[in-house]
Amino acid sequence: MTDQQHQDIYPSMTISTDQQTQKIAPIKLGERLKEIRTSLGLTLEEASQKTGLARSTLSKIENEQISPTFQAMQKLTNGLQINIPQLFAAPKQVNTTGRRDITRKEEGKAHPTSTYEHELLATQLTNKKMMPFKSLIRARDFDAYADWIRHDGEEFLLVLSGELTFFSEYYEPVNLSEGDSVYYDANMGHMLISVSEEDASIIWVTAS
Template sequence: MPEEIHDEYPSIALAKQVEGDTIEPLKLGARIKEIRVKLGLTLEEASQRTGLARSTLSKIENEQISPTYQAMQKLAAGLHIDMPQLFEPPKKNLATGRRDLTLKGQGKPHPTPTYEHELLATQISHKKMMPFKSTIRARSFEEYGDWVRHDGEEFLLILSGEVLFFSEFYEPLAMSEGDSIYYDANMGHMLISTSEQDAQILWVTAT
């Protein structure tokens, strides 16, 4: 199989002429991530579409490696875009006026064996953050078959009750109402309720 990436070179950097005859560098990794996020794809889903390894895509997006022309062809084909779109500069953040009100108790239910989630702001697609409230049903570490892990970073706030927060690189943390924590969601993590009533949690996942 032909080599798809070149570890010895920094990510491809382009330059774009802008007002005032100044040159603005364009990082290909940032552009690829912008396209993936806009399409609402996780790294795993983009990997399946393009045929590139998830780890390879992550390194490209983080400017750790530079893709070959063959890899860029796979990206364009898998993401259903034209090759030139990969070289357009990331768009500046502009106010879009988006908003989504979720009234109390009107979130989208999403139960699991250990959590009972209520998804919030479900009318907006392709969000950079995913907010949801959860009731923690699990009462022991053994109720989980494995660590919970996924792309992105996560913030959680204890709304009521008490929990024990487990993570694979740290000692368990006892947390109670008003406590919060921010962490890398790729790190294995899980929660159990330790109070008499199941704990209520506000979660925000950022991709």
């Protein structure tokens, strides 16, 4: 998309005052949608399942390649359980460098999926560069996934208990046990299954 096309879709607004004319940056719905999705700990595939919008459509919206129709926005708000004004809210600006967020044991925000049971951590902080969460790996078979999981950013996982198999698009599957870890590019297809008697438990950190 050219700069001119971007301006045509998202025109800037100006506010005139007695002293100065202040320019307000255009609202970027794609950027805002991605911020909401990542704050909920959702991959593009998971967001697609919740909203009924194709993964490719969500990716194009987030990358400002297309503008969502009103019908698409309704699907987004219903599937992500947010309201339309939240899509148009400007990202919160954080000016302090002294933030912190403590999450007590088992007090994270639960977010179960068909393959994982996530516990989102540090949910009080917005505009984070990292998204930490604990997960139980419920999936027991490669076929539990409709497709590879892919999303932007980099990811680190550390096995807390149990044993799992880490599948990735360009490498042979590898088994990981308690204390083992892996760091990888999240846009490379990946998925996990538990192979121990109990569901494997991991700490997961996604960085943008």
